[in-house]
Amino acid sequence: MPGSGHHLTDLSYYPGCSLESSARESNISLMEAAGILGLNLIELEDWNCCGSSSANILDKEIAFSLAVRNLSLAPPDRPLMVMCPRCLYHLREAHQRLSREPETLRAQERRWGRPISLDLSIIHFLEVLVRLGPARLKQGLVRNLNGLKFVPYYGCTLFRPPALRQGTYYQGELGNVLTMLGGVPLNKALTHRCCGSFLSAARADVVTPLVNEILASAVAVGAECLVTSCAMCQLNLEIRSTWEPRLPIFHFSEILALALGAEDYEGWFSRHLVDPRPLLAARNLIA
Amino acid sequence: MNPPVSALNLRGAATRIVFAEQDRFLARDIQRLSGANLSRCFHCRTCGNGCPFIRHMDYPPNGVIRLVQFGMRQQALESHTIWICVGCHTCSVQCPMGIDIAAIMATLRRLALEEGAMIAETNILDFHREVLHSIKQYGRAHKLGIMLRYKARVRQWFADLDVGLRMLAKRKMDLKASRVKAINEITRLFIPYWKR
Structure with missing residues (x-):
């Protein structure tokens, strides 16, 4: 297996509610890709919801404590890797507040009965890939993406909120990684336009035109599919779009794992509401 | 009930606002609570230009800031805009004044x-309540449970049924919720500390 000669890098892994349920295909493909790259993802033991938009809107203090409980579960000696941009945002924001407010840190440590490390690094999967470097990715490449034309769709959260802006800047990395694997990124679409987020549940009438606008911009630049870094965006783009023809929407981890040679893709792609298999078969990426 | 102030949504004719009747500490309060220097x-309106949700708002983002600057507490708190905003931060990034x-x-x-103002978007609030309920019960968001309880609350069983069935x-x-063990x-967290 490619990459197996390398030293394993241990990372704590926080999946979050979406990757645990509606976006399980992203979770499975991520584990697959990480294994091939020689990363050892250790799921955070008994993690809970990061606080979410809803808890943050209704009760900031409960939301904060929810995020902090996860931090209290994370072993301090290895980075905490997060896949969902919104979870990353809430966990980092809580961590920053703990650094600013020593009395809050002490209160939270007493509440959970566990120490919380201020040095814990909370990073996104993209950052892990960038740190691994292009050589490791190229070495793992099994299925060249054959010029698959995609729009790297980041959504709104990955680097935009002030709390994330103090960290690493992820812009361009989706495209960079997939270019190395043979894909062709098309950047002149609405790559950062908000997908409508939770309004999808209560105000679908607001979300549908937004999602259609994003897809129309992708079609206009000649994209065959979109690759997203956010599970919620992926779901909204699939379920709320009325745009024809339907473009397949991939989780980033799926395309990555596919290129790295993962074989159990049937289980992921069959969970999509827009079947991506005809496109991938036409590109000779799957049988 | 407050009719929208047309002078502030920047369309119709000017409306007379009596400043003495407004909350003159509102801007200070919002500034301190949000940490944003409003x-x-x-009012260059860059925020509204970039906002993906502007068409569904009653006031553009800078219109809400204007309400706050004028001390129009009730109009600001009862606006649709604050609930339609999902916090995508597009406006925050584009604002030339940071x-x-x-x-x-x-x-x-x-x-x-907190003040029990009239909530302009009750469906959105109901959805948030159900998410929080799920977190309280399981420690994680259980989507099916959230959607079923939300539907029962707003009594719109057939809206979106096709999407729900396709997702199922x-x-x-998932039928069964993923749970936190502890x-x-x-x-x-949901019980006041003096009741624990």
Whole structure:
């Protein structure tokens, strides 16, 4: 297996509610890709919801404590890797507040009965890939993406909120990684336009035109599919779009794992509401 | 009930506002609570230009800031805009004066809830309540449970039924909730400390 000669890098892994349920295909493909790259993802033991938009809107203090409980579960000696941009945002924001407010840190440590490390690094999967470097990715490449034309769709959260802006800047990395694997990124679409987020549940009438606008911009630049870094965006783009023809929407981890040679893709792609298999078969990426 | 102030949604004729009747500490309060310096706003309307949700708002983002600057507490807290805003931070990034407008919206939502203001978007609030209920119960968001309880609350069983069924067919919504084992650690958060 490619990459197996390398030293394993241990990372704590926080999946979050979406990757645990509606976006399980992203979770499975991520584990697959990480294994091939020689990363050892250790799921955070008994993690809970990061606080979410809803808890943050209704009760900031409960939301904060929810995020902090996860931090209290994370072993301090290895980075905490997060896949969902919104979870990353809430966990980092809580961590920053703990650094600013020593009395809050002490209160939270007493509440959970566990120490919380201020040095814990909370990073996104993209950052892990960038740190691994292009050589490791190229070495793992099994299925060249054959010029698959995609729009790297980041959504709104990955680097935009002030709390994330103090960290690493992820812009361009989706495209960079997939270019190395043979894909062709098309950047002149609405790559950062908000997908409508939770309004999808209560105000679908607001979300549908937004999602259609994003897809129309992708079609206009000649994209065959979109690759997203956010599970919620992926779901909204699939379920709320009325745009024809339907473009397949991939989780980033799926395309990555596919290129790295993962074989159990049937289980992921069959969970999509827009079947991506005809496109991938036409590109000779799957049988 | 407040009719929208047309002078502020920047369309119709001017409306007379009696400043003496407004809340003159509102701008100061919002500034302190949100950490965003809204007195820097000179109403260039860049925020509204970039906002993906502007068509569904009653006031553009800078319109809400204007309400706050004028001390029009009730109009600001009862606006649709603060609930339609999902906090995507597009406005915060584009603002030439570096005002975190999304933080202002979050602060106004919080005040609206705390003060029992009339909530303009009850469905959106109901959805948030169901998400929080699920977190309280399981420690995680259980989508099927959230959607079922939300539907029962708003009594719109047939709206979106097709999407729900397609998601179920693709097993995008699990019947059984994923749970936190130490759930007492979570539920304790929802009880006031003097009742624990």
